[in-house]
């Protein structure tokens with residue numbers, strides 16, 4: 129696994145936060161270190177994953193898709209988890225940690241709404257107060273999830289400014305935490321943010337890769353490649369974690385290319401900088417102002433990326449690709465038609481890249497992380513005539 | 516070159532038996548012209564002036580300063596324009612306030628030499644805590660610039676000692692947990708915290724976040740100086756002169 133020194137992955141990562149939050153960051157790091165070594169905590173997480181989340185999730189051989197695309201496609205079915213995306217793995221882990229730390233109030237950001245729903249569910253189960261910040265555009269395009277969060281007892285704050293998407297939601301969540309440092313835990317939804325978040329969220333998500341590696345052994349010792357979409361990068365880091373030490377397995381991350389000039393492909397089009405507490409690749413202008421982004425997928429529509437991905441890109445261990453709105457939508461429809469599975473529009477970016485790599489290299493055996501289900505996307509996509 | 520250093524500015528205030536006044540203005544707000552005028556007005560009463568270089572995603576700022584930054588950016592405000600607009604001012608000393616990403620974007624060394632050339636005395640980088648500040652600190656020291664440190668009420672005692680002991684220029688005390696913006700009053704704990712920090716710091720101790728009126732100066736009487744930001748920006752956005760806020764504060768010092 130990638131070496132971490134003082135919260136760094138190579139040069140990336142770190143802890144660039146206002147002084148008001150430093151105590152919280154130090155306390156969180158200590159609490160996570162402690163919890164990791166505590167067998168009782170680990171057992172509680174494992175039990176929750178089994179009985180509340182519904183793990184392990186299947187590794188499904190998509191046979192008709194494989195035949196159509198010319199290879200062997202295995203889908204890691206995170207869409208079958210409770211609340212419908214991989215986000216729940218991290219949400220239950222951090223919620224248990226927050227409770228252990230004596231925090232009664234949870235704030236979270238959400239893009240697609242999946243992390244917000246997962247956090248709301250985890251909080252409801254533990255009796256914690258839950259406040260979710262969500263860009264106003266995302267509230268419109270992921271409306272079913274806004275309603276779910278409210279039903280689960282969360283307060284949802286729509287956020288204006290910028291592209292009215294994930295970046296603004298994170299800004300507001302951090303500001304809330306600055307105002308309520310003692311009572312509150314910020315339950316971040318991806319491998320982004322200041323140390324220890326990128327490391328901690330990866331560890332809560334690595335169950336995806338650990339399971340997939342084990343499950344694949346009934347087919348062959350290892351897959352040729354694993355593929356995941358990258359917004360902040362948590363479902364990808366979770367999957368990669370199971371394979372990173374096996375140099376024979378290719379790691380592919382897929383960023384959102386959006387449409388026209390607007391993109392959210394941070395690792396492909398950005399340069400290193402600091403956003404939301406970490407040094408990582410970043411979409412920014414010459415003055416260091418953060419650029420607005422666009423993608424049809426709210427969960428990928430973010431100008432930053434987790435610092436470990438920046439490290440994996442520069443070291444060459446993982447490769448990162450760009451898939452645009454149209455190509456993702458085509459893959460979305462194909463999975464529906466051929467396999468009877470409605471994928472999240474985020475996950476459809478990973479599927480589209482699988483199609484591309486199989487077209488180039490017939491017969492490859494790949495695992496694609498089906499990070500979530502697409503029910504949340506339907507009203508928005510239908511209203512725009514996109515599906 | 517700024518004729519007066521930050522240290523000299525505070526010595527002058529002490530000699531005059533006054534606490535220091537440190538207004539915060541946003542470069543390019545409400546317009547480039549409006550900023551230059553406000554800078555001149557502020558200079559008549561200020562001991563040090565803090566100039567914000569607008570950033571797209573200011574995490575420690577409340578709605579008032581966020582909106583000012585957004586407006587300034589929309590009008591094309593840049594670091595180059597800011598340096599150009601403050602370069603004419605000989606006194607009081609100017610310190611910039613900006614995000615670490617704006618510093619790193621063109622390289623820390625380049626940033627330090629550019630602000631030095633404009634006569635700026637130093638900078639406050641709120642999202643650069645002590646642990647991450649080593650390389651910028653040495654870059655600044657090499658150029659004779661001051662990197663100012665911040666303390667928060669949440670800062671643990673040992674860490675408070677370390678930061679206070681190494682503070683240069685002045686030590687920026689965040690009055691209370693939360694983003695920038697006005698606060699009605701300050702509880703007795705805030706004064707106790709100011710007193711504690713004063714014992715640890717050789718640099719003057721200035722309180723910011725929420726300072727807007729003479730009562731605040733009285734409530735936190737032991738501080739060496741007061742930083743006032745959102746209240747000035749609010750006045751500017753209502754078309755009032757910043758002197759309406761600064762004069763009463765200045766008289767209370």
Ligand SMILES: Cc1ncc(COP(=O)(O)O)c(C=O)c1O
Pocket residue numbers: 213214215239240241242243317318319357358359360361362363364426427428472474475499500501
């Ligand atoms: C289904 C799904 N996949 C992927 C993502 C992207 O996040 P990450 O890159 O952290 O996995 C999201 C985020 O909302 C999501 O909901």
